[in-house]
Structures are given as C-alpha cells and as structure tokens.
Amino acid sequence: MSGTGLLVLAAALVLTAVAAWWLRARDGRVRTAExxxxxxxxxxxxxxxxxxxxxxxxxxxxSTAFCGPCRTTRARLQHLQGTRPGLAYVHVDAESHLDAVRELGVRRTPTLFYLDRQGRLLGRSSGAPRPEELTAVVDAHTGAPS
Amino acid sequence: MTHSPARTVDVRGPRFAAWVTSAVLAVVLLTASGWLAVAQAAVFAVGAAAGLRYAPYAVLYRTLVAPRLGPAREREPEAPVRFAQLVGLVFAGVGAAGYLLGAPLLGAVATGLALVAALLNAATGFCLGCELYLTVRRARPARTA
Structure with missing residues (x-):
C-alpha cells in the first residue's frame, strides 16, 4: 500500500466531488450581460x-466536433425553433472561427449567446442548459408557444 | 483531421468504461504499480487509435453487460468519447512513466488527475477531455482559411 497513493486518491475524490458540485451549479445557467x-x-x-x-x-x-452535449443542445434548440416563430437559431463551428472565439472569451462548448431584436446581449451560458430552463428562457423572450 | 461519418455508441458503454477506468486507476494509486498504469494507458491507446469498437472496456460492455440491460435507448457520437481516450492516454502515459522512471510523485499526481477525469465522467457524464478541446485549440495560432 502506497501512502502517497492513498493521499492522492483521497485528494482526487474530493476534487471530483467539488468539480461535480460546481458543474451542477453552473452548467447551462444564463449569466446576464452586466x-x-x-x-x-x-x-x-x-x-x-x-x-x-x-x-x-x-x-x-x-460547438466543436468533440462535444457530446453540443449535439443534444443543438437538437433541443432546433426543436424549439420549430415551435417558436420568434426564435432564430445560429450554429457556429468554434474551430473554424477561432478569432471570434478568442474575442468573445468562449472557453467551453457549448457556449450560447442570447440576443434580442435590438442586438442587445441578454446573456450567455456555458455547458448544456437543462431542457426546462432553456425552454423558459426562450419563452420569456419570444412569448408563449402558439 | 478526418471524421468518420457519425458513428454512434450506446451512451451507457462509455459510462461503464469510465467506472472500470476509475477502479483501475484507484488500484494504480494504492499499489503504485507502474505496469498497471501502462496497461491502462494501452487500453486508452486502443480506444483512441482503433476506435471504440476495439476498446477493451467497450468490448467488455458489449459482450457481458449490454445483453443484460436491454436495448440502448440513447446513443451518442463516437468522436468526443474517442478524443477523451487520447486525453486519458496522455495522463496515464505520464503516470506510467513517472512510476517506472523513478518519479513516483509525478506518477501519482498524473494518475490522480486521470482519476478525477474518469470519475467525473462516470458519475456525472461530464467529459473533461471534450471540454478542454477548444481550450487547446484556442491557444494555438489561428488557421488561415
């Protein structure tokens, strides 16, 4: 039995728990433009x-090609676009627009930007949004589904 | 870089593999066994190089676990999972080298980081390697299109 190994194992378990908690709290949450x-x-x-x-x-x-949650998020938004006429959805391949990625400070995928009709940035989110939260944000800005 | 046309895998396969990987890496830490780290690195290498069809834990899942679970209800693209194997290979490789070349602390820390990524994936489905992909690409100079 390695003492160092035991210590590292314990540290890894704690780090994993903290990371899981942090992701749960933060993933997909819309942060406002302020x-x-x-x-x-x-x-x-x-x-x-x-x-x-x-x-x-x-x-x-x-999105990037190596991003599972990107596909799920994309499918959800495409579905919402079909039922909410006020919603427009634009998909950007991050890898082919790295300059924009740097300027916008995109570090993870999927990262979503929400813009109103006047071009104001309402907010952004990183990580896959929870389906019900995504629907709520979309409905709040496009009116209830028809 | 070429992408094979949207090959998909049962989502439960990679989660199962992540649990097995976590267990193996925990044993590596407890026994400080460089050769077990080499074995885990080899498992990552097969998955990254040959695809998940040949990845040892995926084969284990298909032959032993999946038949008891019933049909897959959800599938996911293979590319992100395969990329994550490559990230795992780097960490397990550094870990193995550390243990075998007389730097056990380096071996333990690299193995510990690989364990965090594997455990996080197993427990929450979060793929650290996939998320880091853009961070790595950002750091390199832009390609002229």
Missing part, C-alpha cells in the same frame, strides 16, 4: 453573419 467584461460581443457575432433584427430572440451556439 457580468460581461468582453467589449462589443454583438459586433463580433454580427461579423459571423448573425442578424438579431430578424427575430425576437436569437440564440447563437458555439
């Missing part, structure tokens, strides 16, 4: 072809 330190995110997003003026709410998702 907390943003990035300057002019809307301009960067418009540079990627995002047109916020076309819908009540525009959701922009950054």
């Amino acid at each position: 907390e943003e330190t990035v300057g002019g995110p809307t301009a960067v997003l418009e540079g990627l072809g995002v047109r916020p003026g076309d819908a009540d709410l525009t959701v922009v998702q950054f």
